[in-house]
Amino acid sequence: MPDSRTHLIHHPYTPPADFEAPQPGVFKASTVFFPNVAAMRTREWKDKSGYTYGLHGTPTTFTLEERIAALEGGQQCLLVPSGLAAIAVVALALLKSGDEVLIPGNAYGPNKTLAEGELAAFGIAHQCYDPMDVADLAARITGKTKLVWLEAAGSVSMEFPDLIEQARLCRARGVTCALDNTWGAGIAFNPFDLDGQGLGVDVSAHALTKYPSGGGDVLMGAVTTHDAALHLRLKLTHMRLGLGVGGNDAEAVLRALPSIHLRYHAQDQAARALARWCAAQPVFAQVLHPALPGAPGHQHWRQVCGAADARGAGAAAGLFSVMVDRRHASARVDAFCDALRLFKIGYSWGGPISLVMPYDLADMRQHWPAHVAQGTLVRFSVGLEAVADLQADLAQAAAKALG
Numbered sequence: 001m002p003d004s005r006t007h008l009i010h011h012p013y014t015p016p017a018d019f020e021a022p023q024p025g026v027f028k029a030s031t032v033f034f035p036n037v038a039a040m041r042t043r044e045w046k047d048k049s050g051y052t053y054g055l056h057g058t059p060t061t062f063t064l065e066e067r068i069a070a071l072e073g074g075q076q077c078l079l080v081p082s083g084l085a086a087i088a089v090v091a092l093a094l095l096k097s098g099d100e101v102l103i104p105g106n107a108y109g110p111n112k113t114l115a116e117g118e119l120a121a122f123g124i125a126h127q128c129y130d131p132m133d134v135a136d137l138a139a140r141i142t143g144k145t146k147l148v149w150l151e152a153a154g155s156v157s158m159e160f161p162d163l164i165e166q167a168r169l170c171r172a173r174g175v176t177c178a179l180d181n182t183w184g185a186g187i188a189f190n191p192f193d194l195d196g197q198g199l200g201v202d203v204s205a206h207a208l209t210k211y212p213s214g215g216g217d218v219l220m221g222a223v224t225t226h227d228a229a230l231h232l233r234l235k236l237t238h239m240r241l242g243l244g245v246g247g248n249d250a251e252a253v254l255r256a257l258p259s260i261h262l263r264y265h266a267q268d269q270a271a272r273a274l275a276r277w278c279a280a281q282p283v284f285a286q287v288l289h290p291a292l293p294g295a296p297g298h299q300h301w302r303q304v305c306g307a308a309d310a311r312g313a314g315a316a317a318g319l320f321s322v323m324v325d326r327r328h329a330s331a332r333v334d335a336f337c338d339a340l341r342l343f344k345i346g347y348s349w350g351g352p353i354s355l356v357m358p359y360d361l362a363d364m365r366q367h368w369p370a371h372v373a374q375g376t377l378v379r380f381s382v383g384l385e386a387v388a389d390l391q392a393d394l395a396q397a398a399a400k401a402l403g
């Protein structure tokens with residue numbers, strides 16, 4: 001019998017192999033063992049055919065990658081520690097000094113901040129384009145353009161671009177096209193088949209932090225593709241940057257994935273009910289939700305997301321914004337947010353708790369969008385509480401602060 005100090009590490013017992021249960025096991029590792037030196041020398045990490053080092057994947061992270069690829073209609077997936085890291089690894093893998101990236105003016109803010117910071121410092125230029133004008137995007141594509149970002153719906157102001165024409169344009173001009181697919185989550189539309197004829201984007205970046213996690217307690221991102229060569233390019237950069245995710249976090253997302261469709265549609269229905277209620281309140285000059293008739297890009301939303309729900313209602317994330325009429329000073333709008341009890345003040349979305357956040361749109365855009373009413377923007381992320389309670393909360397806070 002060895003010394004128990006050794007035995008606690010090298011104990012000979014191995015449990016029987018045929019354990020099956022609803023959830024896949026959680027594997028955590030930096031070191032991975034090889035049976036012999038020859039296996040160490042020949043094992044391949046790039047194609048999921050074996051295990052070499054924790055950073056290159058474990059059974060848990062490989063399983064999650066395959067499920068996210070399936071969710072998004074793609075073929076390959078890479079996991080990264082946040083949604084923003086997904087955006088960053090796409091940029092760093094596909095751009096070099098002298099190149100230019102085009103970003104929609106209503107993109108998730110940190111995408112632009114990355115372009116203004118590291119990308120600019122590396123000699124990579126960027127321009128913001130008008131997401132609601134395909135001709136504006138077309139005019140900005142030059143020989144230097146190596147990446148075009150798309151985002152639908154746009155961050156905070158929620159306009160829905162003509163995704164099909166944008167993707168068609170990128171394909172016609174031979175420019176790699178990446179979509180921030182956090183809003184659609186692989187549910188509202190298929191990013192790799194937008195028109196039912198196979199026209200899609202090249203890369204989908206997804207903040208798994210939102211709907212796939214569903215709990216507001218995990219940060220993670222994914223980069224999904226349907227082209228092996230493009231995936232390998234991204235994977236090599238991913239490896240060189242040392243990006244990886246923890247086994248417990250991957251397990252938390254695996255645990256939440258089976259209910260993602262139910263949660264997405266429930267939050268969608270609740271958000272639409274509240275958006276319609278807000279649209280009837282004179283204190284709100286405009287309600288921004290792409291499924292509302294008359295909303296900016298509503299027809300594009302209908303075209304791309306209209307078939308995603310069996311009842312023909314289309315699908316949308318559980319998010320909407322209101323423009324509080326400009327006769328209310330922004331301090332009153334802050335007081336409205338403070339007066340909410342069920343809606344918590346916080347960033348992010350996709351979790352069970354409803355969230356609210358005021359935004360100064362003038363600070364976030366080069367020009368005030370013509371289709372957005374003047375005022376102060378408040379964005380709501382709708383959780384899984386009862387809709388009547390959320391509506392009563394909005395009503396009491398509006399009466400108190402904006403009455």
Ligand SMILES: *Cc1c(COP(=O)(O)O)cnc(C)c1O
Nearest residue numbers: 082083084108180182207209220
């Ligand atoms: C939240 C979010 C991100 C970033 O995700 P993190 O995991 O918070 O870094 C990127 N894009 C969109 C549209 C988001 O909503």
